[in-house]
Every structure is written in C-alpha cells, then in structure tokens.
Amino acid sequence: MPMPYPVHFRLRLRPLLFFVLLLVILTTSACKDNAQVRRHSEASEQQFQHSLLHARHLGLNNLVLQAVLQQARQLQDLQPPTSVFNDQPLENYYHHLDTGYATLTRQLQVLTSPPTAQIITQTQIVVQQTQASFKVLSTPTLPTNNFRPQLRRLQTLLLHARIAGEYLYVQRFAQALQTALQALPITSARLDSLNSVIALFQDAHLDTSTLKRGYQADQAMFKQVKSITQAEQLQTRVLAQYQQALVTAVLAAPQIANNRLHTLATIAQQIPASYTPDPTFQQDLEADREFVVSHNAMSFAQLQQFLQQVDTDTSKIQFAVLAQQIKAISQQFHRAVAAWSGRHMYYDRYDGHAYAIDTSYLPSNFGNDADDLVHDAHSIEDLQSALVTAQTLQFNHQLLESDYADPTPYNRVHRTDLLALAHYHAQSGQVIVVSLAQQALRLYQDGQLVRAFLVTTGRAERPSPPGFYTILDRLSPTQFISNEAPDSPYWYPPTHINYAMLMRSDGYFLHDSWWRDNYGPGTQFPHFDPAGDEQFAGNGSHGCVNLPTNEAAWLYGVTSWNTTIIVY
Known part of the structure; x- marks a missing residue:
C-alpha cells in the first residue's frame, strides 16, 4: 500500500536537512577559526603601522624605508580567497598576512635600533669612496664642484647618524651621489662624441641646426648640473640624442x-x-x-x-x-749660419783664439734643435713644434746679423728689437730682449724702452739659447748646484744666487753674478776680469744670462711670471 504524500516528502527531506545542518556546523566552526587568525593578522598589521609611525618619527624617509613600504603595499594588495567547503585557503591567507607584517615589523625594529659595528664600518667605507670619487673627478672639464653641497650634506648626515636606519640612508645617499659623479665623465665623453658626429655632418654639408641646438642646450645643462636627479636625466637625454645622431650618420654615411x-x-x-x-x-x-x-x-x-x-x-x-x-x-x-759665421769672428787677444759671434746657432750648440725635433717626431704636432723652432732659429739669426752691424748704443732702441716685438706679436706687455751680439739686455713696456744694461751670456762651448720664452719661475734667494762632475771644466761649486728668473725648463736663467766685474761685448769669451777668479769670472756663463747684482735686483723687482723674453 503506498505511503501518503506528506510521509513520503518527510522521508526524502531528512537527508537534505542533515546536509544543511552539517554545512552550518562546519561553517560556524570555520568562521570561528578564521576569525581568530584574522584578528591575529590584524594585530600584526597594527603593530607594523605603529612601528612604521615610530620610524618616521625618528626621521627615516622613504629612501630608507623603500623596501619595507614596497613589501607592505604587496601585502595590502592581496585579496582574501573565496571557498565554501574548504576554509584552508582563507586561513593560509591570514597566516601569510600575519607572518608578512611580523617580518616587516622586525625589519623596522632593526632600522630603529642602534647600529652594529659592521653597519658603521660599511657606511664609513662607502662615504670615503664617494669622497675619493669627488677628488678624482674634480677637473676643469667637469662640473664636479657643483656637487660640493651634496658632499657636505653627506658628511653632515654621517656625523649625526644615530640609528641603523640613518646609517643605511647615508649609505644609499652616498651610493647615489657616487653614481651621479661617475656619470659626469661618461656624459662629457658622450657630448664630445655627439659633437664629433655633428662635425661629420658639417663636413658633408648636412643640416645640423637641430642637433647643434640640442648639443648647446646639453652643454649648458651639463655646466649647471648639481643634483643626482639632474645628472641622471641629463645622461639619459644625451644618450638618446647621440643614438639619434648615429642613426642619421648611418643614413648619410x-x-x-x-x-x-x-x-x-x-x-x-x-x-x-x-x-x-x-x-x-x-x-x-x-x-x-x-x-x-x-x-x-x-x-x-x-x-x-x-x-x-x-x-x-x-x-x-x-x-x-x-x-x-x-x-x-x-x-x-x-x-x-755657415756663411755669416765664417766672416764674423771675434778675435780674442786674451787667449789668441777666434770665436764665432753666433756660436749659439752653430750645429754643435742649438743650431740642430729643429733637425733633432724632426728626427724624433711621431705626430703632426711634433712636426709643428719643430717648424716653430726652425722658423725661430732662422728669424733670430737674421736679427743677430742685423744687430751686429748696428752702431746704435746698447741703451737705445734697436731696430732689431722692434722687428722682434712685431714678429712675436709682443708690442704690448713687458718684454726682455737679450742681444747676443751686443751682450746687452733691454726691457720694453708696451713697445717702449724702459731700461738697458750690459750682460754676459754663455761661453762659446756653453752658449745661451736663442728663442722666445716666458719667465717660468722666480727665485730669491736660491743656490745653484752643478750637475757636472768635479773634474769637469764646467763644474762649479754650490753658488749663492740673489735673484734668478727661469726662462727655460732645462735650467737656463737670468740671474745676478756677484763674482763678476765686467759685462758687455767680449765677456762671453775668455777675458781678464778684475774680480779675481778667472775660472768663473774670466769667461762666459754656462748658458745663463748674467747680470750685475744691482741690475738683477731691479729687473727682478719690476718683472713677473708673465714677462716675455726674446734672445737673439
């Protein structure tokens, strides 16, 4: 006999009710467990936020906190999983948050705690490296000095650092500053390369107006760059322009x-x-x-x-x-030289020998200087130096020839002096002219003769060098020490000098010679000098221009490092 419908329905409903009851029990139990885990993770997050607030209160900025903040954002971006029958994913989610925030809190505690000896040492090393980079890169071609305020700030930060986070900030600031400094020579070299490419375009008669404007703007920015950000941005800008120029260069190759x-x-x-x-x-x-x-x-x-x-x-x-x-x-x-020298000899009655008036220009002395430079030349620049030397020797010897025949008194303006001033573009400023033929020195100021006096130049075998010079050094007093062996005829004992003006880096001076009495024509060759010691006073110098002490004192007082010297 079939069961009534209500009874049949109740029998079918029992399994469904059992399932619902089981689901409620499981869900209630899961919610209870998840709520505990969630509250624990929320407590960890609150502890992290408190620690973060404390770190900021101590002065730690985003540069130091960058890693911590980035991890915190990653945790905040996480979304809880959805699961009806399995609460394990949700529980794992809250456990992950709990562990993550706890880890970040420990990191903040490390940053806000006193530094270890290792952190202090590492920071000092990084700062020293940055200071060394600043020193090495301080050249006239780089705007390194623009970063001096940044370097002072770095030193101040290190001086006042108290906690580990502050030392870490000093490290990162020093590393960023060092990177910016090291970018300067790279940017400078790239600017030079860009300018070279522009020059190629100009040689090929290509339009360079846009590139030149960009290059000029880069140059202006480079001179003014003074921050880490500016250095990085300029490096990127110049690299982009250079790459664009290379593309154009390939097309125009x-x-x-x-x-x-x-x-x-x-x-x-x-x-x-x-x-x-x-x-x-x-x-x-x-x-x-x-x-x-x-x-x-x-x-x-x-x-x-x-x-x-x-x-x-x-x-x-x-x-x-x-x-x-x-x-x-x-x-x-x-x-x-050979033709003139043979016809113009100085016949010395003192020793009976004849000496060339232009002995400085003989091949055995300075006459072969240009030839030697050509022989040793390895570049166009070397040869250009040799050319100047050859032209100087030729022109100055022509001056000597003319001055030798000039009856004008030594203390008057000589035509050869004016020719020399014009040839060397020395009509303005202070110029010392030394005449080897006349054994005279004349000082000109803006082309006007100021004073003149007689001198003694180098002996026949050690003559004074003809040329165009500038005073390189001034010494008063000093001591000259011979580099010859004591048994050499050119040796001299250590000698006190009152006033010395260096005209060549290889040791040729204008200086006083207190051991002499006589100066003027012929004193560069063997002669009698009443000063007594014929070994030193009775012949010319060892190549320097000797002056009476009073005249040397006056000349030393009125000249400077910028004074030009012409010896002919």
Whole structure:
C-alpha cells in the first residue's frame, strides 16, 4: 500500500536537512577559526603601522624605508580567497598576512635600533669612496664642484647618524651621489662624441641646426648640473640624442665618406712639385676609393673605420710634406749660419783664439734643435713644434746679423728689437730682449724702452739659447748646484744666487753674478776680469744670462711670471 504524500516528502527531506545542518556546523566552526587568525593578522598589521609611525618619527624617509613600504603595499594588495567547503585557503591567507607584517615589523625594529659595528664600518667605507670619487673627478672639464653641497650634506648626515636606519640612508645617499659623479665623465665623453658626429655632418654639408641646438642646450645643462636627479636625466637625454645622431650618420654615411675622400685627394694634389711623393700615397688613395665603392651601405662602425683610415692616410701625406718643409728651412738656415759665421769672428787677444759671434746657432750648440725635433717626431704636432723652432732659429739669426752691424748704443732702441716685438706679436706687455751680439739686455713696456744694461751670456762651448720664452719661475734667494762632475771644466761649486728668473725648463736663467766685474761685448769669451777668479769670472756663463747684482735686483723687482723674453 503506498505511503501518503506528506510521509513520503518527510522521508526524502531528512537527508537534505542533515546536509544543511552539517554545512552550518562546519561553517560556524570555520568562521570561528578564521576569525581568530584574522584578528591575529590584524594585530600584526597594527603593530607594523605603529612601528612604521615610530620610524618616521625618528626621521627615516622613504629612501630608507623603500623596501619595507614596497613589501607592505604587496601585502595590502592581496585579496582574501573565496571557498565554501574548504576554509584552508582563507586561513593560509591570514597566516601569510600575519607572518608578512611580523617580518616587516622586525625589519623596522632593526632600522630603529642602534647600529652594529659592521653597519658603521660599511657606511664609513662607502662615504670615503664617494669622497675619493669627488677628488678624482674634480677637473676643469667637469662640473664636479657643483656637487660640493651634496658632499657636505653627506658628511653632515654621517656625523649625526644615530640609528641603523640613518646609517643605511647615508649609505644609499652616498651610493647615489657616487653614481651621479661617475656619470659626469661618461656624459662629457658622450657630448664630445655627439659633437664629433655633428662635425661629420658639417663636413658633408648636412643640416645640423637641430642637433647643434640640442648639443648647446646639453652643454649648458651639463655646466649647471648639481643634483643626482639632474645628472641622471641629463645622461639619459644625451644618450638618446647621440643614438639619434648615429642613426642619421648611418643614413648619410656614403655622403660623409665621399666628402672625406675628396679632401684627401685635394691634399694629395697640393703636394709641392719640388717634393718627390711617396708612391704609397697614391696606393692608399686608390684603396680608400675602392672601399667606398664596395660599401654602398655602411654601419657606423664601418664608417668610423673608414674615416680613421682616411685620417691616417691624410696625416701620412701631411707629415711627409711638413717634414720636407722643415728640412728646407733648416738647410737654408745652416747655409746662412755657415756663411755669416765664417766672416764674423771675434778675435780674442786674451787667449789668441777666434770665436764665432753666433756660436749659439752653430750645429754643435742649438743650431740642430729643429733637425733633432724632426728626427724624433711621431705626430703632426711634433712636426709643428719643430717648424716653430726652425722658423725661430732662422728669424733670430737674421736679427743677430742685423744687430751686429748696428752702431746704435746698447741703451737705445734697436731696430732689431722692434722687428722682434712685431714678429712675436709682443708690442704690448713687458718684454726682455737679450742681444747676443751686443751682450746687452733691454726691457720694453708696451713697445717702449724702459731700461738697458750690459750682460754676459754663455761661453762659446756653453752658449745661451736663442728663442722666445716666458719667465717660468722666480727665485730669491736660491743656490745653484752643478750637475757636472768635479773634474769637469764646467763644474762649479754650490753658488749663492740673489735673484734668478727661469726662462727655460732645462735650467737656463737670468740671474745676478756677484763674482763678476765686467759685462758687455767680449765677456762671453775668455777675458781678464778684475774680480779675481778667472775660472768663473774670466769667461762666459754656462748658458745663463748674467747680470750685475744691482741690475738683477731691479729687473727682478719690476718683472713677473708673465714677462716675455726674446734672445737673439
């Protein structure tokens, strides 16, 4: 017999009611457990917030707290999981929060506690390294001094640091400052590279207006940079501009290469007819042309390689031609010296010998200076120095020839002096002129003669060097010590000098010679001097320009390091 419907329904409802009851019991139990874990995690978070507030109260800023704050944000961004039948994920979530905040609280306690000896030592080392970087990078080309206030701040922070977090802040500030300082030479070098690329564009007649404006702005910013942030931003800006310039350079590489090749060909065509060119010049030129033809598209590295090769080939031609030019001047000079010297000898009645008036210019003395410089030259700059020396020797010897025949008294303006002032662009300022032929010194101020007196210059075998000089040092008093052996005829005992003015770095001075009585023409050669000691007073000097003590005192008093000296 079938059961009534209500009874049947109640029987089917019992399992459902049992399941619901079980779910309520489980949920209630889970909520109870989760609530405890949640309250514990909330307590940990509150303890962390309290510790964070305490750390900020002690003065710790975001730079020191950066790692802690970042981890705290990560914890705050976490979302609780949703689970109906399993409360373990939610419990794990609160446990994770509890552990995370507890860890951050311990980190804050470390930062706000007294520093360990290790932290103090590490901080001092980092600060010393930053100070060393500042010292090394303090050069005229870098704006390092703009960071001096930052360096002083760093030192003050270290002086007043009391807790571990403050020492940690000093470390990070020092590291950031050191990074900014080290960025200066990198930025400077990149600016130079950018300027070089701009120069390439100009050589190729490309529009550089935008790049130049950017470069000029960068230069202005570089000179004014004075903070860590500015240094980092400028480094990034210059790098971006340089990379943009490289892209443009690659696109314009064929035009740049052809332009430089044309310059090389022009230089090769301008070789003087009197010079027999090296056959390798033409071979180098053809090799460079072939490279351009075979590289329609070049990378920047290939372009640089090509330009370096062309520069090398250009320098090779210029070096050879310039050396030949100096050789021609030098040969002309030597012929002039030999011809004039043989006809103008000083016949010394004291020892019966004849001496060349222009002994300073003989090959055995300073006459071969230009030739020696050419022989030792390794660069265009070396040869340019040799060229100046050759031209100076030639011109000054011409002055000597003219001055030797000039009857004008030594204490009057000499035509050769005025020629020298004009040639060396020395019409303004203070100039000492030493005449080897007249054994006289004349001081000019703005082209006007101030005073003149007789001197004694170097003996025949140790003459005074002709040339154009500037006073390099001033000594009063001093002592001269010979670098010759005591048995050398050129040795002299340690000698007191009252007034000395250095004109050449290899030891040539204008100075007083209190052991002499006689000065003027002929005293540079063997002679009788009533001062008594003929070994030192009876001949010329060892290359210096000797002056009477009173005259040396006056000259020392009215001249300075900027005074020019012309010896001819």
